[in-house]
Amino acid sequence: MIRVIDVHKSFGQKEVLRGVNLNIEKGETMVVIGQSGSGKSVLIKHLIGLLKPDSGEIYVDGVEISRLNDDALMKVTRKFGMLFQGAALFDSMTVAENVRFGLERYTHLCEDEMRKRVAESLALVGLSEAECLMPHELSGGMKKRVGLARAIAYRPEIMLYDEPSTGIDPIRADAINDLINKLKCDLGITSVVITHDMVSSYKIADRIAMLYDGKIIEVGTPEEIRGSQNAIIQQFIHGQADGPIKD
């Protein structure tokens, strides 16, 4: 469904991605792990066309998206829903207006259907009562759940999650993990999750890819990653300060 081929990306002198290769199959949940600042968010932003690679190719359902113009790219982004690290809710809109934003642009639903879909999406994340609240009235966890409701409201085929459990308590984080699994089972959504939380990774991943030094150094099932002989992976998944990863 998504193929990333030899993608390079630099910001000024800093080379963030140095030849990333990754295949994501339809219906699977791919978790990309790596240190903070390793380029995970940069990688995920390439998948939805927010960033363009310096070189390399990205295919979504056979369409190479890195060279599309704005309007053609919008047709591809319709397939994606994205949960941002800080939720990225629109400050000037209520929760309900945030959730219906994508519906207005991506669907042709009538007013009643749209209202129903907003209510359904918020119910799915357990925030039915929050429709009229403004983002500044929500806690960090609630913002993430509204961000999730907004992203799934128009029924995307692929969900991108940027650090879904960061900044929220373990119980809420686990609830979001359950939600990611539920969306996969109920709606058959393909998911790409960026995280450095190994508990979440093992719970939601079909496969895990490790991004290190600008490259994917290993891809495998949670069991394969647990049993990896690669010292870098072992150091990362066990959270050890000593090892080949120095900074």
Added chain:
Amino acid sequence: MANLFPNALVLSAFEQLGSVGLLFFRTMKNLFRKPREHQTLLQQLEEVGVRSLPVVSLTAAFGGLVFGFQMYVGLHRYVGPGSEAYGGPIITLSLAKELIPILVGLMISGRVGSSMAAEIGTMKITEQIDALHSLGANPIRYLVVPRALAGFFMMPCLVLYGDIIGILTAYFYNVMLMGVNRVIYIQNTLTYLEIWDVATGLIKASVFGVVIAIVGCWQGMETEGGAEGVGRATTRTVVISSISILILNFFISKLLPATLRGG
């Protein structure tokens, strides 16, 4: 090393110019494309136009008063008592053509341009602009086009309103307070003032409106580095748009004909 510094400065200036030029080009390209963001446009028309009325009222009122006062003093001192009544056309022409467009432009760049930069800059650093893209809204079409249109249409309205306030307060000072001959003052003003004089000010206002909006949006979209970056973008917006207004004002004044009466 000493030679490198100016080169780097020139390069950076060209880079900035290219960046704002590209944003202007992309805004023009998206001007007539669908979907049109009517709701955002209405909000911006209100923000740029209606909410600026108090500040424009005060600026124009005191601009008119002080200019009327200085014209009275000048004519009284250098031409002689009684000549003050002939100041009407000069006051009106200067206010409508130069003073009000510039004063309103500077005030709007401080009030509206800075708020555009702060709002879009905050959206940038909190990933709201990325969220717009992911939810099917082209950020140029959603954020920049409505602001540029609001600047283009509302600035002339504000300047026209400011012209009326400024001309009335100058009249008030000269005729009501200083006892200048009302008939001569009005008659001279109507004889020598052309519609074109007012139109020149309105043309300038439209250009200033677009400049303020584009600079504000550009600085907002270039924001990096959290709250400090937002503060920097806001300050730079006011500085860049104010200087641009002063420079452009001169060139527009030179380029547009002084009169349409063939004189």
